[in-house]
Amino acid sequence: MIILHDEDTLLHETVELLGSKLIPAFESPSRIKAIVQSINHSGKHDLRTITASAADQTSAVELAKATHSTGYLSHIQHVFKQWLDEGLVEEHGSVLPECFRLHNTANSKLKPPKDTFARPGYYAFDMSSGISQHSWRAIIASANLAVQAAHLLLPTSPTSASATNGDETEAKSVLALCRPPGHHCSGQQAGGYCYINNIALAITTFRHFSPPAQKTRRTSNPHFSSTSRLKFAILDLDFHHGNGTQELFYGDPNVLYVSIHGEDEFPYYTGAASETGPPAPDPAHGTNLNLPLATGSSFDEYLRKLHVALQAVRDFKADYLLVSLGFDTFHLDPLGKFDIRTENYKVMGWQVRSALRDIPGVIALEGGYVVDRLGENLLNFLEGWEI
Numbered sequence: 001m002i003i004l005h006d007e008d009t010l011l012h013e014t015v016e017l018l019g020s021k022l023i024p025a026f027e028s029p030s031r032i033k034a035i036v037q038s039i040n041h042s043g044k045h046d047l048r049t050i051t052a053s054a055a056d057q058t059s060a061v062e063l064a065k066a067t068h069s070t071g072y073l074s075h076i077q078h079v080f081k082q083w084l085d086e087g088l089v090e091e092h093g094s095v096l097p098e099c100f101r102l103h104n105t106a107n108s109k110l111k112p113p114k115d116t117f118a119r120p121g122y123y124a125f126d127m128s129s130g131i132s133q134h135s136w137r138a139i140i141a142s143a144n145l146a147v148q149a150a151h152l153l154l155p156t157s158p159t160s161a162s163a164t165n166g167d168e169t170e171a172k173s174v175l176a177l178c179r180p181p182g183h184h185c186s187g188q189q190a191g192g193y194c195y196i197n198n199i200a201l202a203i204t205t206f207r208h209f210s211p212p213a214q215k216t217r218r219t220s221n222p223h224f225s226s227t228s229r230l231k232f233a234i235l236d237l238d239f240h241h242g243n244g245t246q247e248l249f250y251g252d253p254n255v256l257y258v259s260i261h262g263e264d265e266f267p268y269y270t271g272a273a274s275e276t277g278p279p280a281p282d283p284a285h286g287t288n289l290n291l292p293l294a295t296g297s298s299f300d301e302y303l304r305k306l307h308v309a310l311q312a313v314r315d316f317k318a319d320y321l322l323v324s325l326g327f328d329t330f331h332l333d334p335l336g337k338f339d340i341r342t343e344n345y346k347v348m349g350w351q352v353r354s355a356l357r358d359i360p361g362v363i364a365l366e367g368g369y370v371v372d373r374l375g376e377n378l379l380n381f382l383e384g385w386e387i
């Protein structure tokens with residue numbers, strides 16, 4: 001597997017309010033360090049450590065504007081320095097929101113507060129999306145990994161060996177070691193450790209950089225006109241529902257979002273099976289599939305949901321697959337409640353890949369917080385994927 005990593009992703013280090021305690025965030029640089037160490041030790045994969053150039057960073061920000069408001073991106077970039085200058089935070093501290101934006105009938109045109117101290121609550125939905133001194137660099141490095149992963153799968157990329165291995169049935173895939181993760185974040189609210197939706201940037205990259213001929217469907221089915229758009233299927237395997245990703249593509253008939261996640265768990269307000277896209281006859285009706293699973297569920301129960309998910313992805317006939325890969329489904333995870341073991345990830349990887357072998361895919365890392373087991377869990381998933 002080609003695996004992309006950028007050491008700048010390690011620069012983001014913050015705190016979170018969990019329960020009633022302010023603690024070092026579970027989403028920490030040690031996660032990526034542990035994964036990289038395990039990959040190196042295995043000697044099995046094509047690990048490519050890259051550094052986003054100034055041009056890459058500019059490009060990532062431009063691509064992010066398709067997903068996030070400019071006001072939001074500017075806030076994430078500058079708020080730490082603004083707080084520092086106003087004496088609101090110490091050099092090694094973190095910016096956290098105090099008061100979240102209110103949705104009242106009287107303030108439907110609510111603008112970002114002028115007060116620097118108040119603004120983080122406008123641009124976040126929880127207390128696990130703190131911003132530290134170098135967070136922005138890590139956030140952009142993370143987003144750039146998803147962008148570069150997509151570039152590697154584009155048919156015209158000079159660095160690509162094309163999206164297939166010469167065999168039409170065996171598509172390529174690339175894993176991006178994104179950190180911070182992305183799936184909780186949409187237009188202009190950070191949350192759940194997420195600031196930029198990395199998967200969405202990969203999709204924007206495919207759309208933006210595909211040659212004109214590739215922007216049409218791969219199928220030779222004459223039913224589809226030459227103007228039909230590229231189709232994307234997102235498979236979200238993180239323990240938590242990817243509310244941000246769902247929100248971004250809810251009305252988009254060319255993007256299928258499928259998620260298996262802990263029922264009634266964080267982020268609490270989304271992820272119900274009834275969220276199936278806009279009502280018919282909207283063309284996006286049915287392009288959202290939530291498969292909530294009861295906490296405490298076994299891997300057998302998980303597999304039943306996975307088969308439903310994979311059938312939906314197959315039926316959608318996407319040009320590209322995006323996998324939001326989280327390891328907080330692990331039985332020991334402090335933020336997850338499924339009974340999934342290390343060896344199960346091999347089966348999971350194999351199931352996904354064997355069902356979708358013909359679709360080129362970007363796999364982006366999302367959650368997973370048992371740092372000293374992350375590497376082996378990921379290696380098992382990849383081993384299954386590459387059987």
Ligand code: SP5
Nearest residue numbers: 018019128181192193266366367
């Ligand atoms: C990317 C990702 O996995 N984000 C998850 C963020 C979850 N943050 C809140 C989790 C709340 C878990 N329950 C709190 C119990 C407190 N004792």
Ligand code: ZN
Nearest residue numbers: 238239240367
């Ligand atoms: Zn998660």
